[in-house]
Amino acid sequence: MPHQKKRKRQNPGRFLNMLILIFIILVVFEGRLLINIFQKESLPSLVDSQINELLTDTRAKVPETENTLETTAPVPMTETQAPDVPTNPSIVPEQSTPVDDTYFADAVFIGDSRMEGFRNQSGITQGQFLTGIGMNVNNIFTQKYIHLYNEQITVYQALINTQYKKVYIMLGTNDLGEPDFDAFKENYRLCLSEIKKLLPQDTLIYVINVAYVEEAKIEDTSYVNNQNIEIVNQKILELCEEEGYYYLNVNEVLSDGNHSLIEGATSDGVHMYDTYCKIWLDYLRTHYVSETDPSAGEEESSSESETQTESTPETSPEAS
Amino acid sequence: MKKIVSMALASLMLILSLTACGGSAKEVSASAADLAKQLSETVSDGTLSSDPVVSDILASTYFVDMEQVEESAAYMSTGATACEVAVIKCKDSAYTSEVADLFKSRVESQSELFASYAPEEVEKLDAAVIKTSGNYAVLCVTDDTAKAESVLKKAGF
Numbered sequence: 171m172p173h174q175k176k177r178k179r180q181n182p183g184r185f186l187n188m189l190i191l192i193f194i195i196l197v198v199f200e201g202r203l204l205i206n207i208f209q210k211e212s213l214p215s216l217v218d219s220q221i222n223e224l225l226t227d228t229r230a231k232v233p234e235t236e237n238t239l240e241t242t243a244p245v246p247m248t249e250t251q252a253p254d255v256p257t258n259p260s261i262v263p264e265q266s267t268p269v270d271d272t273y274f275a276d277a278v279f280i281g282d283s284r285m286e287g288f289r290n291q292s293g294i295t296q297g298q299f300l301t302g303i304g305m306n307v308n309n310i311f312t313q314k315y316i317h318l319y320n321e322q323i324t325v326y327q328a329l330i331n332t333q334y335k336k337v338y339i340m341l342g343t344n345d346l347g348e349p350d351f352d353a354f355k356e357n358y359r360l361c362l363s364e365i366k367k368l369l370p371q372d373t374l375i376y377v378i379n380v381a382y383v384e385e386a387k388i389e390d391t392s393y394v395n396n397q398n399i400e401i402v403n404q405k406i407l408e409l410c411e412e413e414g415y416y417y418l419n420v421n422e423v424l425s426d427g428n429h430s431l432i433e434g435a436t437s438d439g440v441h442m443y444d445t446y447c448k449i450w451l452d453y454l455r456t457h458y459v460s461e462t463d464p465s466a467g468e469e470e471s472s473s474e475s476e477t478q479t480e481s482t483p484e485t486s487p488e489a490s
Numbered sequence: 491m492k493k494i495v496s497m498a499l500a501s502l503m504l505i506l507s508l509t510a511c512g513g514s515a516k517e518v519s520a521s522a523a524d525l526a527k528q529l530s531e532t533v534s535d536g537t538l539s540s541d542p543v544v545s546d547i548l549a550s551t552y553f554v555d556m557e558q559v560e561e562s563a564a565y566m567s568t569g570a571t572a573c574e575v576a577v578i579k580c581k582d583s584a585y586t587s588e589v590a591d592l593f594k595s596r597v598e599s600q601s602e603l604f605a606s607y608a609p610e611e612v613e614k615l616d617a618a619v620i621k622t623s624g625n626y627a628v629l630c631v632t633d634d635t636a637k638a639e640s641v642l643k644k645a646g647f
Contacts, residue, residue, distance in 0.1 A: 283607070287569030289547060291539045299550070303569070304607040317599045319553045437535050441570035444539045 387439030
């Protein structure tokens with residue numbers, strides 16, 4: 171009995187303790203629940219605010235980026251933005267160090283009136299020029315384009331007994347009316363092989379592709395047009411690959427970025443003013459093959475050419 | 491009588507020599523560079539270079555013996571037209587007629603080439619101005635021949 175009395179005395183205290191414990195637990199858990207609720211409600215707003223902050227930053231930066239592009243992009247938009255461009259060892263890469271005109275001292279430049287305009291307008295100070303108005307890959311063999319003191323001779327006659335170490339040749343504009351561009355390619359192949367025979371074995375042959383035209387200024391664009399130029403340039407590129415010649419894509423610097431010559435570059439759509447001939451000359455100064463190790467240029471070109479040609483079905487070797 | 495004849499002959503020689511002096515006294519006043527620049531500005535379509543070509547290009551275009559040249563300047567075309575300007579001041583006036591012949595040869599050659607390529611340019615070549623005065627020889631193929639003639643007249647041609 172005394173034991174039972176003792177138990178009765180202890181029960182109210184325990185009960186009270188239990189109540190206090192339950193109360194504390196309730197208070198604590200309810201509080202955490204409330205905190206969690208507040209936290210859950212605030213998370214989306216926190217995320218939103220962070221996104222907004224990011225968007226605000228981005229919005230603020232976008233005009234900056236556009237301005238940068240506008241100011242840093244060269245006037246003649248380059249073709250380097252092309253996303254999927256072919257790798258081609260024949261394409262001459264851009265070199266980090268430009269050459270001066272002494273590099274051209276042992277060079278001969280062969281071409282039509284556009285090359286003649288380059289001679290007259292670029293400010294080039296070295297190199298010999300064998301040019302003729304209307305020259306193409308067919309008549310170069312027969313037409314006496316080269317005017318000497320007392321006579322006129324063909325380009326081939328002018329090359330006999332010469333020791334040029336570099337050839338820069340640009341033909342094709344006067345071949346755009348050729349109905350069969352494969353025939354153009356074969357005639358150009360013959361033309362170049364004959365030139366090569368006349369010169370030292372180690373002479374570098376640079377083949378400059380056909381610069382785009384300003385179609386809006388050309389009266390008859392039925393054949394002198396940029397579409398045909400791209401086809402012809404593809405044939406020239408193939409030829410360079412097959413024969414080991416070096417392909418110079420001047421349209422990298424003369425294109426308006428839309429497969430056309432820079433607007434305002436010519437009076438007649440074809441022949442470039444001095445400003446653009448100087449751009450062309452600068453391109454030649456920065457695109458060359460090492461004389462001591464021509465293969466080095468080929469290696470470099472395989473990596474750099476990816477950013478140097480315009481990606482079009484016509485200019486892509488894979489597409490041919 | 492002999493005195494009268496000799497006096498008359500002396501007077502005649504004096505008159506003739508004075509007349510000759512009057513003709514040669516009209517010397518070219520501008521430098522080759524200035525004259526070439528002025529003539530280049532007569533070409534209205536802007537196809538001539540804004541700067542003169544280097545002397546090597548001038549020499550290889552006209553086959554001029556540069557050792558006989560005191561000063562020279564030439565402006566050449568983009569290739570779109572036959573327009574061009576060359577002014578050569580020779581060290582000796584005796585060489586100017588040879589330079590003029592070289593200019594004529596150049597014009598003939600250009601006419602042949604342009605005949606099939608751009609026949610309208612042949613008219614400009616037909617009207618090419620080739621002149622000599624003192625030690626100077628000038629070639630100007632332009633679309634405004636009258637203006638070029640005026641420039642040359644003012645310069646003393």
